[in-house]
Amino acid sequence: MPPAISSTADLNSTVYINGCVYTIDSARPWASAFIVSADGLFEYVGSTEEVLLIAQRRHLVIVDLKNQFVMPGVHDAHMHFLYSGLALTSDVDIGMDTTATNIAQKIKDAGCKCHYVNTYQDWIMANVYNNEGFPNGVADRKDLDEMFPDIPVVVSGGAGHSKLLNTKALERAGYDIENEKDVHGGKFFRREDGSLTGELGETAMTKAALALPFPGLNHIKRVLKYAIVVAHRSGVTSCQEASSNTLLLRALKELDEEGKLDLDISTHIVYGPEYIAHESASTLHKLLDETEKFKSKHVDTRFVKIILDGVPLPPLYTHCGLDDHGVPDKSKIVVEDVKEAICKYDERGMTVRVHCTGHGSTRTALDGIEMARKKNPDGPRHEIAHCSGVHDDDFSRYAPLRVTAEMSPAEFFSHPFTASSNGLIDWDFTKILDADALVTIGSDWGAIPDPCLFDPLSRIVEAVGRGSKEKGAEILCRMLTLNGADAVGKEKEAGSVEIGKKANFIVVDRDLSEGLFEGARVVRTYFEGECVWDREY
Structure with missing residues (x-):
C-alpha cells in the first residue's frame, strides 16, 4: 500500500x-x-x-x-460535566433573577425551551434560584405549590449546596414535612410552626438527591457530548470532573470506546456526602474499589472527591470556621471520617480532593493530609478545592505536604458578590504563591452557560504579578495549563507545547501573555492534533 x-x-x-x-x-x-x-x-x-x-x-x-496567538489547551481544574450537560439540555432554565412572585411562572414559561422534555419522568428540574429575591432571603414551597400542586418540582440554588422543593417533591422524596428530624451537617429551613419551608441545605438534601430520577444512559451520553462541545469553545482540552458517580463513569467509558471523547478527564469519584453524587454511599464506595473497570484512554479514575463543609453564602452559612482556640466547628464538618478516608485512598495512590470554604474545614483537610504523609511520605499529591477560606497559619503547609491549591470558581475571584462577603470569601493568590504551592484554576462549571475562565482573570492579573501585568499573565497562563497537568500527574504528557507531548492547543483572538484576558475568545480548539472547535463554523 x-x-x-x-x-x-x-x-x-x-x-x-x-x-x-x-x-x-x-x-x-x-x-x-x-x-x-x-x-x-x-x-x-x-x-x-x-x-x-x-x-x-x-x-x-x-x-x-x-x-495568531497559540497556547496549550486549557486545563479546567473544577467542572461538573454531568450536571452542566443536564442543565443546558434538559433542566428548566429560569436564570438567577428569581423572586417569590415569579419563580413558579418562570418555571412554567421556560419549560418549553428545554432541548429535551420529560427527561425526568414526571419531575420538573430547574436551575437556579436566587435567595435575594425572597422575603428575608428564605424561599418557601408555597411559591411553587399553587402552580404545581401535583407535580414534584426541584430547583437548584446555593451554588449547588441547596435545593428548593415544592410539597409534592418533599412527599415523593420521603420527608416528614411537619416533623422532619435534623441531620448532621444539614440545614432544614423551617416555618414558625417547625414545618419545612422546602428549602434544604447540604446533607438535608440527601433524601431528595437519592429520590431524583436520572435519564437513561443514552441521554447521559448525549448531554455529555453537548457539554464537551461547550467546554471546547472555551478552550478546555482537559479537566477534573468534581462530582463523578457510577452513571457518569459508565457513560464516559462508552463514549471513549466509541471514539467520541475528545477530552482528557480526571474523574473525582465522590466518597461523600451522597447528595453531591445523587448516589448512595454504598455504591459510591464500591465504585472507588473498582476504578480500574472504568479507566480508559482519556479517562483517569485515580481521584476521590470529599465535600467537607458548605458555603459562606446567605442564607446557608454552612462553611466550617474556627473558634477562638483555632479548633474547627465539627458541626459543620459534613464527612466526619475525612482523615481516615484520606489515609485510605492515599495508600492506594489516589489523589483526594477536599472541598473547603472555611478556615476550619481547610485546617481539618490539611491535618488529614499531614496524617497520610506521616504514614506514606511518598504518597500522591492531594488537593484543597476552592481555597477561599484559608487561615494565615495554614498557607505554609501546602508545599511541604504537596497539596494543590485549586482556586475556584474563577467567576468570583474579584466580584461585588465576593466583596460583600465581609472577608468570608477570599482567594488570596499572593499568600498562596508566596507559600510556593502548586496553584490551579477551575470554573466550577455547573449552571452557567459557559465555563469561561479568561474574563475573570483580567481582574486579578496585576495582583498575581505583584503589580506586573506581564508577570501575572505568565503565572496565570501556567496555572491554566501546565500546573493543571502537574496536578493530575500528566505534566510529562500535556500542558505545554513540547516535543512528545499531546498536541492539545488553542488559537486565541489576542495575546494572553500580555494579560489581555478580558474579552478574549477562543478561535479554534485542537485535541490530539484534530480541530474540535472552530468559531467560524
Missing part, C-alpha cells in the same frame, strides 16, 4: 507555521511553528523557517496560523 493511503504514515503529519506560539515551556517560551504527528503529538517545535524545510522535504500539509 502506498504510504499516502495509510493515515498513520509519516506523510500524515501536519505543519503549523507563522504562529505566535506561547509554549509554557520555560526552556523555550516562544516558537513560531510546530509539527503535529499523525498520532496527535508535538513532533517538532521551532521556527517557521526550520519547520518549512522539514515540510518541503517530507511533502507535509501546511497550516498558516497567520500570526
Whole structure:
C-alpha cells in the first residue's frame, strides 16, 4: 500500500507555521511553528523557517496560523460535566433573577425551551434560584405549590449546596414535612410552626438527591457530548470532573470506546456526602474499589472527591470556621471520617480532593493530609478545592505536604458578590504563591452557560504579578495549563507545547501573555492534533 493511503504514515503529519506560539515551556517560551504527528503529538517545535524545510522535504500539509496567538489547551481544574450537560439540555432554565412572585411562572414559561422534555419522568428540574429575591432571603414551597400542586418540582440554588422543593417533591422524596428530624451537617429551613419551608441545605438534601430520577444512559451520553462541545469553545482540552458517580463513569467509558471523547478527564469519584453524587454511599464506595473497570484512554479514575463543609453564602452559612482556640466547628464538618478516608485512598495512590470554604474545614483537610504523609511520605499529591477560606497559619503547609491549591470558581475571584462577603470569601493568590504551592484554576462549571475562565482573570492579573501585568499573565497562563497537568500527574504528557507531548492547543483572538484576558475568545480548539472547535463554523 502506498504510504499516502495509510493515515498513520509519516506523510500524515501536519505543519503549523507563522504562529505566535506561547509554549509554557520555560526552556523555550516562544516558537513560531510546530509539527503535529499523525498520532496527535508535538513532533517538532521551532521556527517557521526550520519547520518549512522539514515540510518541503517530507511533502507535509501546511497550516498558516497567520500570526495568531497559540497556547496549550486549557486545563479546567473544577467542572461538573454531568450536571452542566443536564442543565443546558434538559433542566428548566429560569436564570438567577428569581423572586417569590415569579419563580413558579418562570418555571412554567421556560419549560418549553428545554432541548429535551420529560427527561425526568414526571419531575420538573430547574436551575437556579436566587435567595435575594425572597422575603428575608428564605424561599418557601408555597411559591411553587399553587402552580404545581401535583407535580414534584426541584430547583437548584446555593451554588449547588441547596435545593428548593415544592410539597409534592418533599412527599415523593420521603420527608416528614411537619416533623422532619435534623441531620448532621444539614440545614432544614423551617416555618414558625417547625414545618419545612422546602428549602434544604447540604446533607438535608440527601433524601431528595437519592429520590431524583436520572435519564437513561443514552441521554447521559448525549448531554455529555453537548457539554464537551461547550467546554471546547472555551478552550478546555482537559479537566477534573468534581462530582463523578457510577452513571457518569459508565457513560464516559462508552463514549471513549466509541471514539467520541475528545477530552482528557480526571474523574473525582465522590466518597461523600451522597447528595453531591445523587448516589448512595454504598455504591459510591464500591465504585472507588473498582476504578480500574472504568479507566480508559482519556479517562483517569485515580481521584476521590470529599465535600467537607458548605458555603459562606446567605442564607446557608454552612462553611466550617474556627473558634477562638483555632479548633474547627465539627458541626459543620459534613464527612466526619475525612482523615481516615484520606489515609485510605492515599495508600492506594489516589489523589483526594477536599472541598473547603472555611478556615476550619481547610485546617481539618490539611491535618488529614499531614496524617497520610506521616504514614506514606511518598504518597500522591492531594488537593484543597476552592481555597477561599484559608487561615494565615495554614498557607505554609501546602508545599511541604504537596497539596494543590485549586482556586475556584474563577467567576468570583474579584466580584461585588465576593466583596460583600465581609472577608468570608477570599482567594488570596499572593499568600498562596508566596507559600510556593502548586496553584490551579477551575470554573466550577455547573449552571452557567459557559465555563469561561479568561474574563475573570483580567481582574486579578496585576495582583498575581505583584503589580506586573506581564508577570501575572505568565503565572496565570501556567496555572491554566501546565500546573493543571502537574496536578493530575500528566505534566510529562500535556500542558505545554513540547516535543512528545499531546498536541492539545488553542488559537486565541489576542495575546494572553500580555494579560489581555478580558474579552478574549477562543478561535479554534485542537485535541490530539484534530480541530474540535472552530468559531467560524
